[in-house]
Amino acid sequence: MADETGKKRKGTALLAVMDENCTSCAGSPICEVHCPVDDCINLLYEETPQGGLKPYRVWVDNEKCIGCQMCYSDDLTKIHQHKETGEIYYEYASRYYDSSKKLLEPSEVPKKFQLQLVGTETEDRLDKKICPWDAISMVEYDEALETSAYFYDPADIRIVDGLYVIDSKGKEKLEEKQKEMLGE
């Protein structure tokens, strides 16, 4: 399980936090499909009174999240670096631009496998949110470590047959904490 006291990584100012509005997208998390980091957004199941499992919400492994916002908005400029030359390329709406932001001809665009995502830029165009339930926030790193513990606490998550599971006590504890936070 991720160590929540892990050291702050350089270059990661923000973390994604999924809150109580998360429905897990009925077990097929849309945000997870957008995340470029393996096993960063994870489906969490709750135990049912009958002993079964049902999707509860997603949790973000704070040790893995790079703060790229790709789970948050579909309206970002992606910044890629060429793996061999180190050149920077910008991608927005499937178009590629060079480091001076000049639009490139398709023949000038490197192949996808030659590029690695090194970050994103928002330019205040965050109006195409990925989550249909508006359950995702991008939060300053230290605050995110604190806030995310209201919605998923790795200490209470077990792995059962390869699935992340929270039991009824863990769920109750989270929901109590959430009520406190919301002043209910």
Ligand code: SF4
């Ligand atoms: S897209 Fe929103 S509702 Fe769906 S799993 Fe992600 S945070 Fe939860």
Ligand code: SF4
């Ligand atoms: S901010 Fe990026 S790395 Fe973090 S959960 Fe969202 S998509 Fe994944």
